[in-house]
Amino acid sequence: MITVKGIQFSYGNQPKINIPDIELNGGDELLVLGKSGSGKTTFLNILGGLLAPHQGEILIDGVSLYKLKGHELDKFRGSHIGIIFQKPHLLGPLTVAENIALPYFFAKKPSDNKVLYYLKELGIHGKQHARIQTLSEGEAQRVSIARALVNEPKIILADEPTSSLDDENAGLVVNLLKNQARKLQAALIIVTHDQRIKNHIDRSITFNPSGL
Amino acid sequence: MSIFKLSWKYLMAKPLSTGLNILLLALGLSIITVLLLIEDQFENKMSRDAAGIDLVIGAKGSPLQLVLSSVYHIDFPTGNIPLDEASAVSRNRLIKSAIPMGLGDNYEGFRIVGSNHEYLELYNVNFSSGKAWAKPFEVVLGSKVAKEKGFKVGDTFIGSHGIASASHEHDEHPYVIVGVLAPANNVIDELILTSIESIWYSHDDAYDHEKLEQEVAIKGFPKTDEPREITTVLVAYRNPIAAVQLPRMVNARSSLQAASPSFEIARLYELLGIGISLIQGLALVIIFIAGLGIFIALFNSLKERKYDLAVMRAIGAAKSQLFLMILLEGVMLTFIGAVLGLFLGHLFIYLLVVINEQGVISGLTAFAFVEKEWWIIAYSLLVGLLASIIPAWNAYRTDIAGQLTR
Incomplete structure (x- = not known):
């Protein structure tokens, strides 16, 4: 269960961003829509434990995210939250398999066969030893999704996952995320300004530049 | 995966820069190694040859x-x-x-x-x-x-x-x-x-x-x-x-x-000491430059890797893990430089002995390890630590959200 309660944030003297109270259960989906500068990414960063809000609380399975200190928060983020960035942002010096396994290592979990499982699940099996530079944009995006899923998180956050994709691929990626979230019984939150995927997700909220 | 492997992968991602930094450090350390070996073996040889002669x-x-x-x-x-x-x-x-x-x-x-x-x-x-x-x-x-x-x-x-x-x-x-x-x-x-x-x-x-x-x-x-x-x-x-x-x-x-052999040899060391000190000084300058080179390389590479570091934090890396990763890069560079420097120093002595078949130099050996050589490794690791501590601290302070939003 994910609970977002009374969150407020502002950058310096800029207007306050008020985040609506949200409750999500495992397997729930939420689309966060809004134009650039509306605070969507800020919301995602706060939810992902990357940016502490000025006010309010986020509870994930009963754990208040920002009451965790330093290393505890890092560890919690690594093991409970899977983040998919707008661009894949894979680490160049590492292979595909090493990129996917990285959250394992940071969470100090023993390595198992999940890397190969997700390579297969996302249709990129056989690429585990490939260098990042040799991947197509679509393959790289799938690797970044596998990296977000490998620790079997409770919440999957995707920031503009379809912005650089055509209609067909955008639909494929959203369905992929939905399927995996369902399998993991994780809450899926997609932050986007891409109206194309509105029909794929039942529940949505829209952010406006002046706050919600 | 380990922090060690991660650091190594990043070092190997820039082979030219890594290689040049290692080489520069190794050259400085090889000079110190040669001086140490010659000094130690000369002293031993001199005292062995003059044993019993007052x-x-x-x-x-x-x-x-x-x-x-x-x-x-x-x-x-x-x-x-x-x-x-x-x-x-x-x-x-x-x-x-x-x-x-x-x-x-x-x-x-x-x-x-x-x-x-x-x-x-x-x-x-x-x-x-x-x-x-x-x-x-x-x-x-x-x-x-x-x-x-x-x-x-x-x-x-x-x-x-x-x-x-x-x-x-x-x-x-x-x-x-x-x-x-x-x-x-x-x-x-x-x-x-x-x-x-x-x-x-x-x-x-x-x-x-x-x-x-x-x-x-x-x-x-x-x-x-x-x-x-x-x-x-x-x-x-x-x-x-x-x-x-x-x-x-x-x-x-x-x-x-x-x-008196002991007096004259002490005098000789005193005379040679000035030259040895100069060479040692030169070697230390080279080591300092190498340390500076490593610092600049790590510092510059961090600018390019800020997003990588932010991504690592976002997927669960602790600040201390990033700090250790950068620190290890500096230490690994200098450790390899130290080992290569020792090897080059011994190789130089070996070639010197091969070229000079007779005389005092022929009495040297490249296959002896002087205790002070451990200090070369220790000093190198210290150089690595000093050179990487500021870049590591910058990595430690990576602003995840700020970087990822940029």
Whole structure:
């Protein structure tokens, strides 16, 4: 269960961003829509434990995210939250398999066969030893999704996952995320300004530049 | 995956920059290694070769030259001294033992030393074959001479006047090898040893067959009615008072000079010390530049890797893990640099020894490890830590959300 309660944030003297109270259960989906500068990414960063809000609380399975200190928060983020960035942002010096396994290592979990499982699940099996530079944009995006899923998180956050994709691929990626979230019984939150995927997700909220 | 592997992967992602930084550091450290090896081995060799010799008495001239030529056999002798005068001095009650020596000849660069059996006892020699000389023109070879020239007992050769290999030959007086010494790891390995009488007779205008059949002096000074000369006398003191009185007494004599090996070598180190300090200073500057290079490389690479670091934090990396990762990169660079520097230092000594088959340098070995070399590794790791601590701190403070939003 994910609970977002009374969150407020502002950058310096800029207007306050008020985040609506949200409750999500495992397997729930939420689309966060809004134009650039509306605070969507800020919301995602706060939810992902990357940016502490000025006010309010986020509870994930009963754990208040920002009451965790330093290393505890890092560890919690690594093991409970899977983040998919707008661009894949894979680490160049590492292979595909090493990129996917990285959250394992940071969470100090023993390595198992999940890397190969997700390579297969996302249709990129056989690429585990490939260098990042040799991947197509679509393959790289799938690797970044596998990296977000490998620790079997409770919440999957995707920031503009379809912005650089055509209609067909955008639909494929959203369905992929939905399927995996369902399998993991994780809450899926997609932050986007891409109206194309509105029909794929039942529940949505829209952010406006002046706050919600 | 481990932090170590992660750091290594990032280092290997920029092979040219990594390689150049390692090479620069290795060059500085190799200079220090060479200096350490030479200093340590020279000190050991110098003290080994001069063991049991408190004073050298010879002709007036440079005392350092007298010691270098008589004890270490690496310089030209200062000249000769009258046998009777040297013999008279050696009877002084302050002298425990006096070993006369006649120098000045060589065989293809290997010095021929005329002395008695006490000289062999001074270095506790062992024979690998044959025995000590008993008659004129019988010689005993040091292990290195025998090995390099392929000589064995029974072989003969003709010595040359002078101590350089291009000197003219004494073609009338062949030397006969009667013994070969076992390796002693000191100066005697490179010498050809014979009696003083052999040296005398080889320089005589006409030689007397009768003399060549007589036994030579095994101990003390050779007995002769002729006005003969020797080159030096190696003296061991009877008591500590001798160290104060004897040199002053000998130096007061018009034709003789006394020089203390320990004093002269200390003076030599003092003179060389300035040069060594300069080279050490240069090496330290190179190491400093290498450290600075590593700092700049890590600092610049962080600018390019800020997003990578933010992504790592976002997927669960702790600040301390990123700090350690960057720190390890610096330490790994310097550790590899240190190992390569030590290797290059030893390789340089090896090549130096191969090029210089004779003389003091040939006594060095590239295969000895000096304890101080551990310090080279320790100092390098310290350089690595210092060079990477600021970049590591910057990595530690990575603003995840700020970077990911950019």
